[in-house]
Amino acid sequence: MRHFIETVAILLIMSMPICSPAGSGDVLFQVSTISALMDGAFDGSVAFGDLKKHGDFGLGTFDALDGEMVGLDGRFYQVRADGSVHEVNDSMLTPFADVTFFDPDDAVALSSSNMTEVERSLEELLPTRNIFYAIRIDGTFSHVRARSVPAQIRPYTNLTIAVTNQSIFELYNQSGTAVGFWTPSYASGLNVPGYHLHFINDERTAGGHLLDFHLTNGSASIDYTDIFMMVLPANEGFRRAELEGMDLEATKDVENVRTG
Secondary structure (H helix, E strand, O other): OHHHHHHOOOOOOOOOHHHOOOOOOOEEEEEOOHHHHHOOOOOOOEEHHHHHHHOOEEEEEOHHHOOEEEEEOOEEEEEOOOOOEEEOOOOOEEOOEEEEOOOOOEEEEEOOEEHHHHHHHHHOOOOOOOOEEEEEEEEEEEEEEEEEOOOOOOOOOOHHHHHHHOEEEEEEEEEEEEEEEEEOHHHEOOEOOEEEEEEEEOOOOOEEEEEEEEEEEEEEEEEEEOEEEEEOOOOHHHHHOOOOOOOHHHHHHHHOOOOO
16 A cells, blocks of 8 residues: 555546536546656556556556556456467556546447548547547457557667567457547647557457457447546656657657557
8 A cells, every 4th residue: 555655646637527518427547647658657656456446447558568458347458569468467567557437428339440430430429529538349350450569678768669669460350349548639748639549359368559450340338538537656767757848749650650
């Protein structure tokens, strides 16, 4: 408990449910900022045992940037750079994560479409572009392109360089789930504006950070999330990170790097 308290440097409440446009009262709980991750603040600060108290659904990464995290139905998974998938134990640490207790407010059936088409159709359902949304897409995918990044070694480089050594996974004929969030543009620096999605298959044997997909059929659920809470790491990596003047386009490029 003492370790967790020490990691909590600040708590930000961006909006309260009483004045929320959607009125859901759901909470997005975030560890650190995307700008810190971009600058190489890869040291884990919050244990997954504590993170689970704030959500059963989400995404993120691990201490030293060791793989991609997928949280689904209360269980958390690590997709490593070798393609293996492991269930996360409570003592493992994260330097960056987003979680919520998923409680959908809207749902829609999806027909054959690619990632761009799905994202555009879901944006048309959003009642406002001023809050956060948790997104879950379940279905059969004829193709999934995903990635994971290997653990980094100190002294850490920045995320742009780290992802040049990413592993790309080409997955075919998979039943599975895309897990993630839609972030409003005013929150740039805290997170990546727009979509951030990770994938895991039903067998829990493959997944990663989503780069592209083609959905054969499925459905999407959207959870309106109008409370945003953040903890900032109380470690040297975060304290020394250069967080001002973040290049938003560089962040988008890192999130969507197709080759490596």
